[in-house]
Amino acid sequence: MPSPSPPQLDGEALSVVQADRAGNVSAPVGLLAPDTTAPDAPTATISGDGSIATGTGAPGATVSVTNAAGIVIGTAIVAEDRSYTAALSPAQANGERLGVTQADAAGNVSVSTGVTAPDITAPAAPVAMLDASGSVVMGTGEPGATLTVRDAFGTPLGTAIVTAQGDYSVTLATPQIDRQTLSVSQADAAGNPSPATTLTAADLTAPAAPLATVAPDGLTLTGTGEAGATVTVRDPLGRVVGQAVVQGDGTYTVPLDPAQTNGEVLGVDQRDVAGNGSPIVTAIAPDLVADTTPDAPSAAVDPDGAAVAGTANASAAIIVYDAVGTIIGTGVAGPDGSYRVALVPARIDGETVRVTQTDADGDVSPPATAVAPDLTAPAVPTATLDVTGSVITGTGEPGATITIRAADTTSLGTAIVGANGAYAVTLTPAQTDGQTLAATQADAAGNVSTPIVLVAPDYTAPPARRHDRTGRQHGDGDRRAGCDRDDPSRCRHPGHRAGGRGWQLHRAAEPCAGQW
Template sequence: MAIRVKVVPVSETITAATPATTVANNVVVLQQSSDVALDIDPDQVAGYVKDGQDLVVQLKNGDNVRIANFYVDGQAPSQLFLVDKEKLVAVDLPAAASDGPLAASYLPQDTLAGFDSMTAAGAATTGGGVSGAMILGGLAAVGAAVALASSGGDGGGGGETSPPPPAPPPPDTTAPSAPTALAVSADGRTLTGRGEAGTTVRVDSNGDGRPDTTGTVGADGRFSITLSPPLTNGEQITVTLADAAGNVSGPGQVTAPDTTPPAAATNVVVSDDGSSVSGNGEPGATVGVDTNGDGQPDITGVVGGDGQFTLPLDPPLTNGETVSVVVTDPAGNSSPPVSVQAPDYPDAPLLDASNGSVISGTAGAGLTIVLTDGDGNPIGQAVADANGDWSFTPSTPLADGTVVNAVAQDSAGNSSPVASITVDAVAPAAPVVDPSNGSELSGTAEAGSTVTLTDGSGNPIGQVTADGSGNWSFTPSTPLADGTVVNVVAGDAAGNTSPPATVTVDASAPAAPVLNASNGTTISGTAEAGSTVTLTDGSGNPIGQ
């Protein structure tokens, strides 16, 4: 018989106005997943069979209608409609199944079919309509619940009534057991497990409740399904089994291996004051921060549930250091490193000791030195020259004890840490000079002061530093001549100079002393005034002084 068909993509809807064509050679070829309407009454169908990618509609008159490419991997399933009382009837088939007979149920629609001839070349329909509860089991006839009658003879006679067909088998409503022994290969490409032979394996890998991949349990109760793309990020996989009657098992679950490195951290920055590093990363992952370039994390923390992290840097990084951040997931996979630069602040300037007349020191070349007192009041500014030297002369010398604070600023306005000195405007006391025969000069002065020696004409003799106890000594390369006047002054680090002290070199030996006769009880005589008289016996042994 000639059968009419309407075909539209699944994204469209069959209506009464959809054009119809005649099925050629009882084969409908689909180019994509489609809605297919056959001008066939459900009572004319004996059963449905899946044959590879094709759906075969078996008719009671012995004909078959083959719908090629009805099942296509990776596409939404096609939908078959038949016609009852000029309206479409949806045929509910399993979404995916192994080859063989299919169970089906019918869902009447309100849409007019719109075929020129409603029952395929006028084929007789003896049923009274389609019920949504009608079920096809395997190859059982859908019209089995509708009595078929015919009368014999040629009128008026009592004719015989054909016996009703046998009742269809009860529907299968028992769901398969949940799959077991689920496992995912180390490379995330293969899912294996066990289940009821012949059932359809439905794999949901993204948690949306819909199967993303399907397969079939083999006759040995085992299945192996290729996962494409591979699952290597610890995905939670849910697996169910569906039998030919559409019954679905409880879920089985398995976790894919986690071998995928997390994404690199993003929005990584070091705070303006260098005290923290922050950014975004995979929630729950460990953040490692390398601040010294040795490839090892010096600081670690955990990315929060909101995907953000902030880690303290102690001490703060303010010298343009490179900070490298790596994110490591709980499986131990590490992201590529992300590097950022800490702010680059100038180093603190160096200040020389000062007596308040000049403030000087060194800093980075070109930096501006800002000077303030201990209360923050401005004193002045200077710019370090190409060698880093700088100095500032106040209009009035600063008073003794004034605190001077200095910071160095670059052209971007970044300021260094503070350096400080206290003005020392008090000169050291005059040094003390011991008498000298010209071979050595010594004495005492302010501890740490510089002792400068000159002759009576102001010519330099030498310079030495008083030790922590204030003692000092200087040995000329050639002993000073008798009568040489030596002037000595002490200068402190602030540039203050003491009053001078003076000594005259005495390089002449005293005249020999005169000894009075003695009975041994007392030894007396005369010598140079102030000289020390030393007494020894004939063997040189000391007697007294």
């Protein structure tokens, strides 16, 4: 049987005749060739609203549109003019990747044409929280979106790109610590903005010092302050002698118990409803007592914190108090006026110590104030590394300096612990390769805490693995790793014994380059 040349595989119409030896030709017989040839890939375009796919194909072919999961979301028959229109259900309007094929009447399917749907869909509002220091906004969003934090006036305070894992952190240009309202939104790669997530900053701002005056009879103290704040009055030894809440009009009256009538210097402060304390202001009580008050003695705490010493009137009784007016030691000045009172336990953490002297008539001096040495390291801070590897937040000793160091002791960032004990450190660079980090805090005296150790997330792909002809290089890792000379199909790396070679062996995915 003769074979057609070239082969006919696309449904071609053929005719067959036969001729005898005399050259007589029969009438033709018609037949069709089989159709096993797939049509060309169709052209495809998605409409601006994502509801239809249009393009060109082979007349009579069936066009199918599939989503990334391979599910058919639209079909159409190609018209005689080679055009088609396929309605998509559901509409594709979020940058989806689609595939478009056509199948002819014989069921042959073309190669797929890839096409991207328009992105006109706004992302959801991001998840957002403000850290306790008011310095960092962190949360989750749409990978690749641009996250923006704005103040109540719409002014941007910081931006970040959401990571491939869907996380972000934004270090604010100005910490938000006074109940400010913030909005957090994200815009995808097509520029579609999300609804905003609203945050309210914590109140970490201390009120101003109150105004304070002691009444002429020493029974009350009055003044002005922040509405709702609590005013506290302390005597010269630090003991609380009265409290009151500031009224809505900003005024307050504090009853004093006991009455302050001997010219005492009182300390007055206010603490707002969020717990922020103001600076201390002094108020002087009237002097209504007919006595001769001795002067305050001199006082200094020994360098080791074990005693307080100074000079007073000869034979005066010495009383030592802590910062809140509790007696912690007593003594008597010598004939030359010198005294030394042991402190048990020793004061070695910057404590305030107050000392008074009492003369033979029982008259008590104002206190002298001395500060103990600070030889005590602060406690280990708390520390948490956010999932982006770019910010560490935690708590420490107010006023201490937090330092984050890499394994080689390089500093990656520092911060001062706020009055509320919170801090945030932005790392430079971000740590995303499983690095080991250490966080310490140092107080004002330079005492450094024990470190807390953190491990960074690992989002970094390992380097490509290489095999050279010498068997001395395996990827970008250990220089001793490579292909086993006795069997080039086996890779090896040090660390475990195998076959007496001191190597861990495994089969290479492909032969080592250059081996023979």
